[in-house]
Amino acid sequence: MSGDLKPVYLDYNATTPIASEVQAAIIENLDNWGNPSSSYAIGKRAKSAVDKARSQIAEMLDAQAVDIIFTSGGTESNHLAITSAINKYRESNTNTLPHIVTTNVEHPAITQPLRHYEEQNMCNVTYVPVVKGTGRVNVTAVLDSLQPRTCMVTIMLANNETGILQPVQQIFSEIRKLNLTRSEKILLHTDAAQVIGKLKVSAGELQADMITIVGHKFYGPRIGALYCRNPQNIIRPMFFGGNQERGFRSGTENVAMIAGLGAAAQLVTDNIDGYTKHLKNVRDYLRDGLMTRFQLVLNEEDPKLERGEVMWRYVDSHMLPNTLSVRFGGFSGNQLLAELSDTLQASTGAACHSGGSVSQILLNSWNWSEEGASQTVRLSVGRETRRSDIDRVLDGLAGLILGDEAVTLSRLKGRIVTNA
Ligand SMILES: Cc1ncc(COP(=O)(O)O)c(C=O)c1O
Known part of the structure; x- marks a missing residue:
């Protein structure tokens, strides 16, 4: 028919698909093959492409460039957020397990690492159920699930299957107030994979410590980034090596794809x-x-x-x-x-x-x-x-x-x- x-x-x-502007940025930067860590001209040129993309992604989220860490994609960004929270907690609490709060509608890129770390006896997790019939988690139910050991709350901004937005901003703003009185501060993470490029996302408005960014959901390449406010206080790296990304994520930068991610972010900022x-x-x-x-x-x-x-x-x-x-x-x-x-x-x-x-x-x-x-x-x-x-x-x-x-x-x- x-x-x-x-x-x-x-x-x-x-x-x-990849937007034509993104494709153009990727193709242009395939020629920009220098190593961003090299001090001579082609290295500097590659570094400046990475810096430009970092600023473009920051601008998209009303954030600072220093708060952006490039990763291989959403799955890695979520892992980096979770392992940072667990390892940060363990540095100062050797006798108790960290506790993480999430919902029962998260993407497997959140639930699978959490289940794995639970099995490894590295943390306990509360999966707060969303209210049936609404698909949304109740703010009070999340707040009621917090414990003195809670080191992280991770709640997706919107669900990939139902399209339902979670009340992340309300939850995070309540927890920020609680954090003022807590010795164990709760890190606030949201997986914004489905929202970036569809609705305006502002890191400041959300009051998030960490936000997962996934390029291929907003006409960018299949890499990603993690927004992290003050990463030096929060990030505990998963990858060690050449100290790229200020040591938060070692591995020689994928310059062309990073430039493409920057171009995708620029489109979102502008449109x-x-x-x-x-x-x-x-x-x-x-x-x-x-x-x-x-x-x-x-x-x-x-x-x-x-x-x-x-x-x-x-x-x-x-x-x-x-x-x-x-x-x-x-x-x-x-x-x-x-x-x-x-x-x-x-x-x-x-x-x-x-x-x-x-x-x-x-x-x-x-x-x-x-x-x-x-x-x-x-x-x-x-x-x-x-x-x-x-x-x-x-x-x-x-x-x-x-x-x-x-x-x-x-x-x-x-x-x-x-x-x-
Ligand atoms: C909400 C959400 N988080 C994370 C991911 C994982 O992204 P990736 O598979 O690109 O690592 C996806 C992709 O389907 C997603 O929809």
């Missing part, structure tokens, strides 16, 4: 309001189109959805502007995506879950059974998604779910078609 057209990509939470507006406009067009074609079921519980019925949670102020996680009655998400593979490229959850078992994130976020969670497809739009792309996806979905006649009817009459 889609002729020569390529399937519409609606999986921008999994990864984004974030426009990006947010566009993403929301297209995502809302998708939502409205789904409501025109299918029957939206408003229910916090777990009803059995009929074919032609859809469900989602949409709370504007608590959501990424680009994401709609949709449950389709009568189909499993995997089945629906397989049937529509010529029209739509999306996923049933995080990329690493695709094709696997039901997403625990959805089960923890909503009041749904496994069947409900398995009927879910994550649709996430990007900078280049147009309304015409959404129309194609909507037609494809309606054709599959309701039959071709219903597609024509809904187009002609522009009215709600609830069933085939």
Whole structure:
């Protein structure tokens, strides 16, 4: 049905293409091959490219360049944040285990290292459950979970599957007040992988000590960075070697990719309001189109959805502007995506879950059974998604779910078609 057209990509939470400005910066800096640690001209030139990118990333977060540490990506940034908190605690507390607070909807790049360090008897972890039906963690529940041994709170800014924003700023500002009276200060970390490039992120406003930055989620290369306020007080390195990144992360810098990350950050600094507006406009067009074609079921519980019925949670102020996680009655998400593979490229959850078992994130976020969670497809739009792309996806979905006649009817009459 889609002729020569390529399937519409609606999986921008999994990864984004590289922006042309980013590609240009990378290509230009492939020639900038000197070692930034060398004192002669080509080394200095490479160092200045790294310095420029550091400033660009800092500016994107309203931060200082000295607070940015380049890493290989989000997974490494999260590990660096966690191991720093654990090792810092252990330096002054040899008899007790550090305690870390997080939620039960974090990305595996947080939960897996935490589980590993728990198994190694290096820390204890509290996984505060989000409130079912909202996908959001309760501020008081997080504060109630704090202990004298708590050395870190790590809470993602937005979930990659549901698109739900967590109340990170409120939580961090309360903990900052508590920290004034605590001998063991709690480090505040947020994984902002899904938010940077979609909504404005300001390190100062969030009151975070550490923020994870992931290039390929905002049209940059597959490297990342960790924002860390006063890193000399906080960072305990994982990698030792040539003392690059002021010793916080040894290893000769990947200059071309770092320059690309800087260019991606520059685009965000210059255009974030426009990006947010566009993403929301297209995502809302998708939502409205789904409501025109299918029957939206408003229910916090777990009803059995009929074919032609859809469900989602949409709370504007608590959501990424680009994401709609949709449950389709009568189909499993995997089945629906397989049937529509010529029209739509999306996923049933995080990329690493695709094709696997039901997403625990959805089960923890909503009041749904496994069947409900398995009927879910994550649709996430990007900078280049147009309304015409959404129309194609909507037609494809309606054709599959309701039959071709219903597609024509809904187009002609522009009215709600609830069933085939
Ligand atoms: C919220 C979140 N954190 C961390 C990561 C990990 O990033 P990477 O796989 O690039 O290391 C991702 C990527 O899917 C993510 O969505």
